[in-house]
Amino acid sequence: MTHERASGDGTSVDQPRHPRAYTSDLPVTGAWFPGDPVGNRQFAPVGSGRPFVLEGGGVLSDVTMAFETWGELSPAADNAILVCHALTGDSHAYGESGDGHATEGWWNGIIGTGCGIDTDRHFVVCVNSLGGCQGSTGPSSINPATGVPYGSSFPTVTTRDIVRCQASVADHLGIDRWLAVVGGSMGGMQVLEWGVMFPRRVRAIAPIATTLEATAQQVAWSAVGRTALALDPRFRGGDYYDAKPGDGPFAGLAIARAVAQITYRSAEVFDDRFARDLVDPRELFGQWDRFQVESYLDYHGEKLVRRFDANSYLVLNRTMDLHDLARDRGSMESAVRRMAGLPALTLSISSDVLYPLPQQEAIRDALRAVGGRCDHHVIESPDGHDGFLLATSEVGSYLAGFLQEVGGS
Amino acid sequence: MTHERASGDGTSVDQPRHPRAYTSDLPVTGAWFPGDPVGNRQFAPVGSGRPFVLEGGGVLSDVTMAFETWGELSPAADNAILVCHALTGDSHAYGESGDGHATEGWWNGIIGTGCGIDTDRHFVVCVNSLGGCQGSTGPSSINPATGVPYGSSFPTVTTRDIVRCQASVADHLGIDRWLAVVGGSMGGMQVLEWGVMFPRRVRAIAPIATTLEATAQQVAWSAVGRTALALDPRFRGGDYYDAKPGDGPFAGLAIARAVAQITYRSAEVFDDRFARDLVDPRELFGQWDRFQVESYLDYHGEKLVRRFDANSYLVLNRTMDLHDLARDRGSMESAVRRMAGLPALTLSISSDVLYPLPQQEAIRDALRAVGGRCDHHVIESPDGHDGFLLATSEVGSYLAGFLQEVGGS
Numbered sequence: 001m002t003h004e005r006a007s008g009d010g011t012s013v014d015q016p017r018h019p020r021a022y023t024s025d026l027p028v029t030g031a032w033f034p035g036d037p038v039g040n041r042q043f044a045p046v047g048s049g050r051p052f053v054l055e056g057g058g059v060l061s062d063v064t065m066a067f068e069t070w071g072e073l074s075p076a077a078d079n080a081i082l083v084c085h086a087l088t089g090d091s092h093a094y095g096e097s098g099d100g101h102a103t104e105g106w107w108n109g110i111i112g113t114g115c116g117i118d119t120d121r122h123f124v125v126c127v128n129s130l131g132g133c134q135g136s137t138g139p140s141s142i143n144p145a146t147g148v149p150y151g152s153s154f155p156t157v158t159t160r161d162i163v164r165c166q167a168s169v170a171d172h173l174g175i176d177r178w179l180a181v182v183g184g185s186m187g188g189m190q191v192l193e194w195g196v197m198f199p200r201r202v203r204a205i206a207p208i209a210t211t212l213e214a215t216a217q218q219v220a221w222s223a224v225g226r227t228a229l230a231l232d233p234r235f236r237g238g239d240y241y242d243a244k245p246g247d248g249p250f251a252g253l254a255i256a257r258a259v260a261q262i263t264y265r266s267a268e269v270f271d272d273r274f275a276r277d278l279v280d281p282r283e284l285f286g287q288w289d290r291f292q293v294e295s296y297l298d299y300h301g302e303k304l305v306r307r308f309d310a311n312s313y314l315v316l317n318r319t320m321d322l323h324d325l326a327r328d329r330g331s332m333e334s335a336v337r338r339m340a341g342l343p344a345l346t347l348s349i350s351s352d353v354l355y356p357l358p359q360q361e362a363i364r365d366a367l368r369a370v371g372g373r374c375d376h377h378v379i380e381s382p383d384g385h386d387g388f389l390l391a392t393s394e395v396g397s398y399l400a401g402f403l404q405e406v407g408g409s
Numbered sequence: 410m411t412h413e414r415a416s417g418d419g420t421s422v423d424q425p426r427h428p429r430a431y432t433s434d435l436p437v438t439g440a441w442f443p444g445d446p447v448g449n450r451q452f453a454p455v456g457s458g459r460p461f462v463l464e465g466g467g468v469l470s471d472v473t474m475a476f477e478t479w480g481e482l483s484p485a486a487d488n489a490i491l492v493c494h495a496l497t498g499d500s501h502a503y504g505e506s507g508d509g510h511a512t513e514g515w516w517n518g519i520i521g522t523g524c525g526i527d528t529d530r531h532f533v534v535c536v537n538s539l540g541g542c543q544g545s546t547g548p549s550s551i552n553p554a555t556g557v558p559y560g561s562s563f564p565t566v567t568t569r570d571i572v573r574c575q576a577s578v579a580d581h582l583g584i585d586r587w588l589a590v591v592g593g594s595m596g597g598m599q600v601l602e603w604g605v606m607f608p609r610r611v612r613a614i615a616p617i618a619t620t621l622e623a624t625a626q627q628v629a630w631s632a633v634g635r636t637a638l639a640l641d642p643r644f645r646g647g648d649y650y651d652a653k654p655g656d657g658p659f660a661g662l663a664i665a666r667a668v669a670q671i672t673y674r675s676a677e678v679f680d681d682r683f684a685r686d687l688v689d690p691r692e693l694f695g696q697w698d699r700f701q702v703e704s705y706l707d708y709h710g711e712k713l714v715r716r717f718d719a720n721s722y723l724v725l726n727r728t729m730d731l732h733d734l735a736r737d738r739g740s741m742e743s744a745v746r747r748m749a750g751l752p753a754l755t756l757s758i759s760s761d762v763l764y765p766l767p768q769q770e771a772i773r774d775a776l777r778a779v780g781g782r783c784d785h786h787v788i789e790s791p792d793g794h795d796g797f798l799l800a801t802s803e804v805g806s807y808l809a810g811f812l813q814e815v816g817g818s
Contacts, residue, residue, distance in 0.1 A: 009684050028558075056694030057694060058694075065642075071693055094708055100664065156695065156696055158694075214684060214685070215700075216679035216680050216682070216683040216684060216685065216702040216729070217671065217675075217676040217679045217680070217702075219685075219700045219702050219703065220667075220679060220702045220703070221671060222702045223700070223702075223706070224664060224667045224706065225673065227660075227664055227667070228637040228640065228664050230711075231637065231640055231641055231660055231661060231664060232640055233642045236525070251636075251640055252640060253639050255633060255636055258629075258633045258636070259668060262626065262630060266626075266764070267625075267626040269626060270624070270626045271624055271625050272623035273625070274625040275625060276622060276623070276625065277622075277735060283465060284465075285464070285467075285565045285567075285731075286732070287565055287723075287727070290632075290731065291628050291632070293625040293626075293628050293632075294628065294629070294632045295628045297629060299631065318696070321700065322693070322694075324685060353762070354678070375514060
């Protein structure tokens with residue numbers, strides 16, 4: 001493997017681990033843009049033309065949400081389930097890839113006919129988060145005030161801002177009250193905020209593999225990834241959209257992804273899958289010779305840069321660090337008390353080191369402490385945090401039981 | 410906090426998290442150079458003037474080891490203990506800071522008068538590893554063939570190369586046989602290699618918080634850190650020694666350090682120390698506003714760049730990925746069999762997530778399986794992997810007992 005030497009003028013940047021990964025025609029962002037195939041997307045405006053003021057003080061005009069739906073809304077509009085996506089997810093929670101959707105549905109097997117979230121019975125909605133890059137307003141969107149993408153000027157977003165945008169989509173669809181709001185990881189943070197912000201617009205909540213507030217270690221992991229991303233000279237401080245194809249912050253985004261990817265899985269899974277296998281058994285002692293596990297991380301990085309936007313990664317990742325259900329609500333207890341009337345289900349993955357078991361126990365205990373009801377199950381899986389995406393049969397089964405109960409049908 | 414925008418020409422690089430950390434007079438490397446205060450260092454040549462051929466095939470001329478000693482070598486030369494340092498350690502295992510030593514001894518409290526490794530009774534030696542940057546030959550050393558620092562041309566080093574250099578220091582000091590070879594983490598890998606490579610030159614070994622072979626997850630963590638470091642445009646592919654002060658790969662090295670630092674500690678310690686405290690309680694919603702845990706990581710990064718060299722970090726970190734006691738020895742069993750005659754002590758830190766308990770159990774079990782003797786103790790500590798540096802009283806106490814027994818005095 002050739003180790004390209006930096007020229008020092010910033011135009012040829014040292015990317016020793018990725019000499020082959022990024023082709024010269026790779027778009028600088030994996031964002032979806034108007035004019036791209038729409039696929040299953042629908043769109044809804046937020047704020048009825050008024051500026052949207054964010055919790056952190058930023059202001060956005062002309063906010064649009066991209067969302068998808070599956071199944072039929074009942075005449076009483078009482079069978080709607082909002083599914084909230086995780087950090088690098090988008091509205092395509094269910095379905096095939098292709099036609100505007102880079103990947104298949106991230107919760108296929110959990111959503112679908114006869115699945116835990118049954119599209120024959122439920123009207124399922126998934127909204128691309130504010131700050132995302134798959135059709136909802138985000139850093140890659142055109143700032144109407146300037147005519148160019150927001151880039152570095154995109155304001156800080158919080159989970160509460162995202163939830164308010166999701167509520168606008170509910171309004172748009174004529175849904176006064178969700179049967180349930182469901183999601184894992186970053187999505188689970190939104191589920192909890194739904195319970196606190198709009199307890200009368202939700203009948204039940206299922207926050208999965210998530211936490212009441214981001215912990216110092218979670219912040220540390222996120223921050224390191226973001227800092228590494230921003231170190232990529234091709235990131236250009238966030239204003240890279242006018243760069244040539246092939247010249248985007250791919251390496252930076254891939255490193256942020258790699259840091260995260262390790263925390264998403266477990267030592268056990270890595271050992272089982274990769275052990276100490278080499279990419280090329282004859283290449284061990286070269287400075288950048290690689291083990292299979294490195295190739296795996298590169299592969300996931302390369303996959304992500306093809307469908308995601310570096311700035312969206314920063315914005316959404318930061319919403320997770322800012323997640324604190326108690327903020328400006330006096331105390332965690334007073335925050336949780338607002339959703340005490342909602343039946344809740346939380347799930348843990350036994351091997352999750354990023355959002356470990358005690359954090360879901362804390363959700364359960366906090367709800368029970370204020371007289372609420374919260375079921376809690378631990379899914380035995382070696383897959384780490386990603387188990388909430390991979391253990392489809394267990395997650396689906398627990399969700400099915402919960403929805404049946406709260407839905408009364 | 411001002412978010413410096415990249416200028417796009419590569420001269421002004423986005424370092425949003427470190428706008429104040431690196432002064433314009435900071436040397437591009439924290440390496441020690443001839444002419445700097447010698448402090449407690451001594452020096453020994455390796456190879457008697459012959460080229461030193463590395464396991465990976467590289468060749469070095471004029472290899473020098475910097476080392477330190479404490480205590481007195483007995484007339485029989487039978488009271489010598491070799492202490493092996495971890496990734497960012499150096500020969501200064503014991504003593505004060507100042508006078509050529511940027512930090513105090515990294516095992517103060519374990520080494521010293523009346524301590525676990527008692528300098529009143531033992532002759533203690535610590536050698537800066539080959540590839541390091543505190544006086545031993547490494548990437549920041551002048552390549553005699555070119556008259557400029559090796560930089561990117563420094564060859565791949567393995568634990569076995571490091572151990573051979575340590576053996577040269579033993580020769581230099583007239584030590585045929587160590588009473589014990591002791592070390593944690595990367596140092597523990599060297600301890601194990603001593604047992605296998607030179608079983609007749611060691612009476613006992615104490616590999617602490619280490620492993621028989623680097624696992625896929627350990628490789629993954631290391632590789633991500635190295636890749637992030639190399640992404641820093643100021644790294645210049647490894648040839649940054651002629652850059653201006655203030656223009657070194659500080660941010661890249663700091664990120665590699667930050668990734669590692671998180672794995673060295675535990676979620677529990679981070680929660681206890683930092684919770685969700687902000688650097689400035691009034692600054693939360695700015696894009697690069699920071700939590701205390703981020704400031705802590707920056708602080709450790711900044712500290713490291715002042716005393717370490719980015720290339721040395723890459724070289725030594727890679728020795729850890731390459732660590733595999735079984736390589737070219739048929740099997741792990743046949744490798745371990747070579748040291749079956751040596752009494753061994755291994756220690757685990759209960760909260761170590763990087764070199765977790767099962768890995769020291771594996772050392773113990775491998776030795777016992779071939780008829781060897783291995784004591785194993787678990788030190789209860791919330792400090793994670795760093796517990797081998799921080800739990801001085803427990804580590805020292807177990808070492809004292811072990812040395813008393815094997816030393817017969």
